[in-house]
Amino acid sequence: MIRPTVVLLCLATTLHSAVATAADWGPVESPLSSRWAKDVSPSNTLSEYPRPQLVRDRWVNLNGLWDYAITGIDDTRPVEWNGEILVPFAIESSLSGVGKSVQPDQTLWYHRQFETPQLNAGERLLLHFGAVDWETTVWINGQRVGEHRGCFDPFSFDITDALTKGDSQQITIRVWDPTDTGDQPRGKQVLKPGGIFYTAVTGIWQTVWLEPVPAAHIRSLKVIPDIDNSSVSVTVDASARDRVTIEVRDGDKTVVSARGSAGETITLPIPDAKLWSPDSPHLYDLEVDLESGDDVSSYFGMRKIAVGRDDDGFLRMFLNNKPLFQYGPLDQGWWPDGLYTAPTDEALKFDVEVTRELGFNMARKHTKVEPARWYYWADKLGLLVWQDMPTFMASGQNHHVRPKQENDANLAAQTRMQFHTELRAMIDGLHNHPSIVAWVPFNEGWGQHRTNEVLQWTKQYDPTRLVDGPSGWEDRGWGDLKDMHNYPGPGMFPAMDDRVSVLGEFGGLGLPLEGHLWQADRNWGYRTLKTREELAAGYERLVTQLHRLIGKGLAAAVYTQTTDVEIEVNGLLSYDRQIVKIDPQQLKAWHAKLYEPPPIEKTIVATSENEPQTWRFTTSPPTENWFAPDFDDSEWKSAPGGFGTEMTPNTTVRTNWNTPDIWIRRTFKLDEPKTDGGQWLLSIYHDEDAEIFINGIEAARVTDYTVGYITVPISKAAAKSLKAGENVIAIHCHQTQGGQFIDAGLLRVEPATKAN
Numbered sequence: 001m002i003r004p005t006v007v008l009l010c011l012a013t014t015l016h017s018a019v020a021t022a023a024d025w026g027p028v029e030s031p032l033s034s035r036w037a038k039d040v041s042p043s044n045t046l047s048e049y050p051r052p053q054l055v056r057d058r059w060v061n062l063n064g065l066w067d068y069a070i071t072g073i074d075d076t077r078p079v080e081w082n083g084e085i086l087v088p089f090a091i092e093s094s095l096s097g098v099g100k101s102v103q104p105d106q107t108l109w110y111h112r113q114f115e116t117p118q119l120n121a122g123e124r125l126l127l128h129f130g131a132v133d134w135e136t137t138v139w140i141n142g143q144r145v146g147e148h149r150g151c152f153d154p155f156s157f158d159i160t161d162a163l164t165k166g167d168s169q170q171i172t173i174r175v176w177d178p179t180d181t182g183d184q185p186r187g188k189q190v191l192k193p194g195g196i197f198y199t200a201v202t203g204i205w206q207t208v209w210l211e212p213v214p215a216a217h218i219r220s221l222k223v224i225p226d227i228d229n230s231s232v233s234v235t236v237d238a239s240a241r242d243r244v245t246i247e248v249r250d251g252d253k254t255v256v257s258a259r260g261s262a263g264e265t266i267t268l269p270i271p272d273a274k275l276w277s278p279d280s281p282h283l284y285d286l287e288v289d290l291e292s293g294d295d296v297s298s299y300f301g302m303r304k305i306a307v308g309r310d311d312d313g314f315l316r317m318f319l320n321n322k323p324l325f326q327y328g329p330l331d332q333g334w335w336p337d338g339l340y341t342a343p344t345d346e347a348l349k350f351d352v353e354v355t356r357e358l359g360f361n362m363a364r365k366h367t368k369v370e371p372a373r374w375y376y377w378a379d380k381l382g383l384l385v386w387q388d389m390p391t392f393m394a395s396g397q398n399h400h401v402r403p404k405q406e407n408d409a410n411l412a413a414q415t416r417m418q419f420h421t422e423l424r425a426m427i428d429g430l431h432n433h434p435s436i437v438a439w440v441p442f443n444e445g446w447g448q449h450r451t452n453e454v455l456q457w458t459k460q461y462d463p464t465r466l467v468d469g470p471s472g473w474e475d476r477g478w479g480d481l482k483d484m485h486n487y488p489g490p491g492m493f494p495a496m497d498d499r500v501s502v503l504g505e506f507g508g509l510g511l512p513l514e515g516h517l518w519q520a521d522r523n524w525g526y527r528t529l530k531t532r533e534e535l536a537a538g539y540e541r542l543v544t545q546l547h548r549l550i551g552k553g554l555a556a557a558v559y560t561q562t563t564d565v566e567i568e569v570n571g572l573l574s575y576d577r578q579i580v581k582i583d584p585q586q587l588k589a590w591h592a593k594l595y596e597p598p599p600i601e602k603t604i605v606a607t608s609e610n611e612p613q614t615w616r617f618t619t620s621p622p623t624e625n626w627f628a629p630d631f632d633d634s635e636w637k638s639a640p641g642g643f644g645t646e647m648t649p650n651t652t653v654r655t656n657w658n659t660p661d662i663w664i665r666r667t668f669k670l671d672e673p674k675t676d677g678g679q680w681l682l683s684i685y686h687d688e689d690a691e692i693f694i695n696g697i698e699a700a701r702v703t704d705y706t707v708g709y710i711t712v713p714i715s716k717a718a719a720k721s722l723k724a725g726e727n728v729i730a731i732h733c734h735q736t737q738g739g740q741f742i743d744a745g746l747l748r749v750e751p752a753t754k755a756n
Contacts, residue, residue, distance in 0.1 A: 025065060025086060028099035031518050032336040034576045036347040040095055042086055048345045050130050050207040051154070052376040053432050054221060055297045060117050060210035062171075063087050067111040070102055077139075077172060078109055085110070087208060088130065090201040093339040101191070102202040104181045110173040110204065116163060122215045124160045130206025130371055132175060133340075134184055139172040149418065151186055152369035152390055153425035154206070177202040180392070183399060183415045183447070185422045187367040187390035188332070189340075195524075197393075198334055198566050205340045206371050216240035216292040218262075223286070223300045223432045224464060227320060231269050232300060236288060238262035243291040248284050250274070255284065262290065275320045276301030276434045278361040281382030283434075301379060301434030305466055307480055307500055314553035315500045317466065317481075319384075319437070326384055326437075326556035327546075327594050328362030329355060329572065330505060333370055334565045336518060336575050345373060350577060351562060352377040358572070358584055359591030364471075364504065364558045367391065367443055369426055378435035386438040386468065386558070387430060389423050391447040401445030401474050403649075408476075409449045416449060423454075427462050440504075442470040444485065452478040471504040487526040487560070488538075490546045491650070491708035495553030503549075503557040507542055508570045511535045511581050516574035518566045525570045526560070527704065536582045543590045545711045548749060551598030597752035605668045605729065607683050607745035609709060612640030612654050617664040619657065626663055627693035627730035633665050643733075644741030648687060649707045651741045662742060665730045673722040678750040680719045681711040687741045690733040694746075695721040699729075705738075711747065 025042050027033070045063040049055055067081035068091065089096040091108060102108050119125060127138065133151040137144065140162035148155040163169055179200045180190040190197040222235040236244050240262070247257040248268055260266040274282040286298040308318035316323040331351065335342055342348040352374065355363050362384035369390060378385050393400055400409055411419075423441060430436055439458050442448045448470055455478050459467045469479030482499045484491055489506030510525010511532065517523060529535045546557055564571035572587070573580055580587075606613055616636040625631055643657040643664065682692060687705035691698065692714075699718035721727075733742040 025084065025097050027094040027097060027337065030094035030099075030337055032516070032576050033094060034335060034337055034343060034347060035578065036343040036350075037095060037337040039346075040086075040343050045086060046088065046207055046341075046345060048373060050209060051128075051372050053298045053372065054218070056211060056213070056295075058117070058212055060114070062112070062114060062208040062210060065112075068098065069109045069111075070100065071107050071109060073105050073107050073176065075107065077174075081109075081111065088204045088206050089341050090133070090205045090339050091203050092199055092201060093341065094337045095341070095343060101200060102177060103191070104176075104178045108175045108177070108203045110171070110175070112171055113168050114171065114210070115167050116169055117210060117212055119160075119212050123212045124158050124215055124217070125163065126156050126211045126213055127159045127171075128154065128156045128207075128209050128211060129204070130154050130208070131369075132173075132204050132206075133189075133201050134177040134182075134186070135175065137174045139170075141170050142172075149184070150422050150425060151184070151201075153422060153429055154372075173204070175203045183392060183411070184418055185390045185447075186392050193566060196568065199339055201340045214290070214293045216242050216290060217294040218288060218290060218296050220428075221286075221288060221296075221298055221432065223298070225270075225300060225302045225304070225434070227273060227275060227302050227304045230271060230273050231267050232284075232302065233265050233267045234286070234288070235265045236262045236290075238290060238294075240292070245289045245291075247287040247289075249287065250284055270302060273302040276303040276379075276382075277319060277324075278356070278382040278384060281380060281434075283379060298432070299379070300432060303434045305437040305464070307466065314495050314555070315497070316553075316555040317437070317500060324361070325550055325554075325595055326362040327559075327591060328360040328364060328384070329559050330366050330561040331355070331363040332366050332561060332563070332565050333368045333374070334563075334575075336566075340368070342371075342374075347577075348374050349377045349381075352381050352383050354573065354577075354580070355562065356381050356383055357588070358580070359588035361595075362386065362437075362556070362558075363562065364388065364440070366561075367446075369430070372429075375430060375433040375435060379433055383435055384437050385433070385435045386440055387426070387436050388440040388443055388471070389419075389426060391419070391441075391443060393446040399447060401448040401470075403445075403473050405445070405474060408451055409445075409447060411447065411449045415447075419447065419449075420454075420457075423458070424461070427458070431462065436465065438466040438468055438481065440468040440471050444472040445470065445474055448474070451476040455479050466500075468502070468504065469499070481556075486650075486708045488542065488706070489708060489710070490542060490549055490554075490557060492549050492552065492554045500555045501553055502555050503546075505558055505560050506546075507539070507559040508561070509535055509538050509542075510569040512569045513574050513579055513581065516564075516576055516579055517569070518564070518575055523567050523569045525568070528569070532581055536586065539582055539587075540590060541712070543594065547594055547598050548601055548711065549598075550594065551601060551752075599752055600750045602748045602750075603683075603745065604670070604748050605666070605744075605746035607685075607709060608641035608654060608743050609652065609685075613666070613745075614638060615641050615643075615664045615666045617643060617655070617657075617662055619659040619662050621661070622663055626665075626732075628696045629728045631665070631730075636663075636665070642685065642741055642743030644687065645739055648739030648741045651685065651739075651743075653741065657740065657742070660736070661732065661734050663730070663732050664742065665728060667726055667728050668746070669726055670722060670724055672724045674748065678748055680714045680722070681747045681749055682714055682744055683709050683711055683747050684744040685709045685741055686733060686744075687739055688733070688735050690731055690742060692744065693730045694718040695723075695727055696730075697721050709743075714746075
């Protein structure tokens, strides 16, 4: 779908200066680096054409060594430079060759010369930036040509009128970045990294390039597939109203061509369309020509995403008019050596490729917008994408919404305007990628303001995709999706009639691997385990529980996360991408089950989650045989579950329990219990450690705490003890600090094929 011949204009002269000093360049010392870092050099830095959906044959890559300087915020253009920096790696990164931080009261300057590319009569020269963080001002030969504010969106300047006679031209760039002292969209970067926040990124972090274009040229394309009508609509935005020819190709075959005018929507039939999906990511090539001479190549996928009702009556996400459970990792997109910037295109591709190879069909791109080539690989390899708007987390009640906070953040008008500007730029820049199926404007209350107004605007602006309600925390009742965060989980909102229930974050099982860590100590995970065997067992339990929730209407889930990031060790992969922590084939097999019909679940002993269930309890240590079926508990108190303290997350406390220990017992009756072809599970919320007995036999032991009801298999001996008539479940829960809660029930799960 990308033209095989893309000409780098004036390549030898453009890179001459960089080659001359390449021997002096090297990455600065870093705690960790990926295997692709060794392939980075000043003479060959991210050399691929950076904009796969609007490709021209002629361009000049300006990646490589530039001069840099750090000055005070009010200083003018420096006379002397501090050294050289490898563009497009942020100055804080190892691969920049600098590894310095830039403070909010400082300015980062860039400078380089370039040779004027050959311009035909009437042509213009555009200077393109993939992304620069955050406020960018550009001069050509001392003449100011433009300014841009934003961290994640591409921008361009026409620099033709600033060129001087002769071959050599001068570029000077000034960048100011307030990082987390400002309220601009910035994602997870902070000046003092820690917890879920990472090293700051300042300056140029995506490719910079030059491109000659005719005076009348194509600025952008808007492509909308329509599988229901077997057609695709293309709108060409050009600098002048001109006649345009559009050709759709499938490999070497021309499917259809049409003529029209720039600025109008041109609809082309696609007979017998090959649909794009994770299992078959078919892409059509697109050739667009202006009558006056400009021509570009692009591509698109014929796919549709919508909300629909499945055969069981649950609302789900429908891909190409069929329900599809979507499962993938939370993908942060950080690199130990390049921070925001992958060392090479091969590295960028790897994250998409390994996600598919592990059996995921989706990824949630978390509080970051990637270079266009990441989405190209998602398109080509068949990875569904939920795209976050990179919002911000700031101190102060007015800047974000906390759990159970009724009012939205009260942001200044200028802050709201910048958020909207960058949200719109993100949607515009990524609109044509078939892989993107959902927009996520807010994450966990970060900068969450005018919630429903923003969500509704997003849906109106791009009705071809789904819009997630706030991902986690406080939902305001709008959005195609209602999104729970539950660690370790999993959990879900009950199936609804008007919105799809999804699990936007869960898991977070951490495993630090010596030799693959950003720092040796103080690493963390939502649950930190000690061995790869423990991690695999814990992950399997989560996926098993997840499969059951699909049967209750859960439509998608996002596991935290693809890789470790700095001090976080929650990744399925190490931060350097060297180790997949769980056997890949085992992961793929577990994930494959999620796309099969879910098991049939029957509640045998109800929890008190929805209706109170009566237990006998004591907070005084009982005799040793307290769990025996014939134990006399008549002296214990009788009360409804669950037992705990208010403010424990996601609980309904019906009986107060605030001592270190509690013992509870309950009798239940069974008809003749099934002993084969299925599984007995405890449904339990425990905060913290609990031991569970059935008919006097240990059924399970659980440690730590949950923030919702989970399922735990009971022991074979306990399952064998179940009998027709009366049975007894007895639980001891021990609490050390924080909130506390205990409640449990019993489930029977049968395979779907057997039950049907």
